[in-house]
Amino acid sequence: MSIRQVWYRWLVVAGLLGCNWAATAALATTLDDLIHAAHQGDVSAQFDLGVLYEQGSDGQGLEVTPNYQEALQWYRTVSDRGYTGVKVLVGMMHESGRYDAAGPGILQDYAEAMKWYRSAADQGNRSAQFMVGNLYDNGHGVPQDRKEAIKWYRLAADRGNASAQYTLGNRYHTGQFVPQNYTEAMRLYRLAADQGLAKAQYSLGLLYWEDLGKGLPHDLVQAYMWLNLAESQNTSESTLIRMDRERLARTMLPSKIRQAQELAHNWKPNVVIDQR
16 A cells, blocks of 8 residues: 555544444455445445545555546545545645546646635644645735735644644744744744654754754754654655764764664654544
8 A cells, every 4th residue: 555545544534534444445345346335325435436546546456547537526525425634635636636648637726726625724624724825825726925824824733734833833944924933943843843744853953953043952962863863754855864964973972873863763753633
């Protein structure tokens, strides 16, 4: 099963639908079984069918030719039954577009994406709140409005969305569209870093390392730990993070490096599933 499929099943469905996936998986051993269960009103089968048509595979042996219109139909069926989080998936499909050689696909439509995000955001879904902020930030589907973007980022961050926490932290760090505040930047980076967001871990590590003269704690052990954690996630910035970590290591005692490595080894993410 792909990482994205794991995210679909657990962060979106387990958190938002509260379904028993084992029961559905046991019954839906063929595509016909899954379609039958979906048409009988099984919400987890309906969602699984949407994932299957979008991904082309459910990661458990079922495969189909991707059909994004069909996927969208099933996602909308689930969202119409009151499952707010699935509205975010519908919005994502409209925001990025889905192009299908075997069918009409879905045209990119920021305004339609905003409609779905805003509906979920107004119901308190933090992922949707972040998406609304991002569209206002970039002027996609709505007139660009940085103040409105910050408002939605703050709502999402307060509800625990790691991307919003990082984005808002970065704004306070750089002083873009908010008064510069290093202490608030560090607080927000830490919240996102604690959830395992690599770029927040990297930014937090740099703040612990740098002596900005702004009242922030200067802690090389914490800096090394967070850079180590960020690098271990193998993102596009991993090479740059490794170079910074190695540069930092040259300023530290071996005992302090070992201490930081032990902290990184014992670290566990604090991820809270959005229930709306």
